[in-house]
Amino acid sequence: MEVPARHTGDASMSSRVLHEPVLTIVTLGDSILDCARYNDYGVHPGQLIVRNDDRLFPAFAGRDLSSNGPAALMHRAMDGGRVDDLSQQARGLRIAVPAVALITVGGNDLLAGLAADRGAGLARFERTLDTFLRRLPVRPVLLGNVYDPTFGDDSRNFLATDVRLARTNLCRMNALLADLAGAHGELVDVHGHFLRGDPSWFTQTIEPSLRGASEVRAAFLRAVLKARASR
Numbered sequence: 001m002e003v004p005a006r007h008t009g010d011a012s013m014s015s016r017v018l019h020e021p022v023l024t025i026v027t028l029g030d031s032i033l034d035c036a037r038y039n040d041y042g043v044h045p046g047q048l049i050v051r052n053d054d055r056l057f058p059a060f061a062g063r064d065l066s067s068n069g070p071a072a073l074m075h076r077a078m079d080g081g082r083v084d085d086l087s088q089q090a091r092g093l094r095i096a097v098p099a100v101a102l103i104t105v106g107g108n109d110l111l112a113g114l115a116a117d118r119g120a121g122l123a124r125f126e127r128t129l130d131t132f133l134r135r136l137p138v139r140p141v142l143l144g145n146v147y148d149p150t151f152g153d154d155s156r157n158f159l160a161t162d163v164r165l166a167r168t169n170l171c172r173m174n175a176l177l178a179d180l181a182g183a184h185g186e187l188v189d190v191h192g193h194f195l196r197g198d199p200s201w202f203t204q205t206i207e208p209s210l211r212g213a214s215e216v217r218a219a220f221l222r223a224v225l226k227a228r229a230s231r
Contacts, residue, residue: 022071023065023071023227023228024100027046027075028089028090028103028105029081029086029105030080031078032045032144032208033046035212038209039203041210043213044077045213045220046073048064049217049224050064050065050072065228074093074095076089076093083129086103093138094137100224100227101138101142102188103141103144105129109125114169115170116162116166116169117169122173133183133184136184140227141184142181142188142223142224143185144219145174145178145187145191146173148194148195154167188219188220190219201215
């Protein structure tokens with residue numbers, strides 16, 4: 001779904017804004033960015049970055065891209081997405097305007113087996129993601145890391161995997177995401193942001209709730225606004 005640009009202000013301001021290039025937000029990855037089905041309002045972080053819902057989140061009024069210039073959304077992230085799905089999500093992607101790629105990936109790969117990995121699986125994940133990022137025709141890239149819905153509390157462990165191994169592999173996952181972000185763009189510390197949260201940020205144990213969708217937005221917003229300013 002694409003979100004149209006919103007223009008505000010007097011006629012002279014509108015004329016100036018109309019001549020600014022549209023900044024397109026491209027979302028890729030998993031349910032951290034594709035969580036609309038997990039709240040009653042059908043919103044996800046990319047929507048909120050492009051155009052805030054001032055009724056639901058009045059604290060973010062005026063702190064969206066559309067309040068400060070033309071912006072659009074190309075939403076390709078998919079609930080359940082893994083690293084092997086990224087190439088399909090980006091298939092046919094052609095960007096002829098300024099754009100920023102928001103990517104969250106790794107959580108479902110951990111759930112699908114990498115939480116119990118002894119080395120080879122995470123190494124393959126890293127190679128696959130590195131290849132994808134090298135080929136992605138969008139810059140800059142803002143790569144989010146994987147949050148911990150247990151808030152670091154081992155008593156909340158919901159996996160069959162031994163919690164010590166699972167936590168080690170979460171740390172390994174986030175370390176390699178940080179390395180790849182440094183090589184291809186910028187890391188967005190979703191993990192660190194969510195450690196300061198509470199269970200209301202989640203639904204169905206691991207998915208972002210309505211509040212969680214806004215908090216993912218908050219984690220990415222600074223870097224997105226920085227990217228716009230650099231244009």
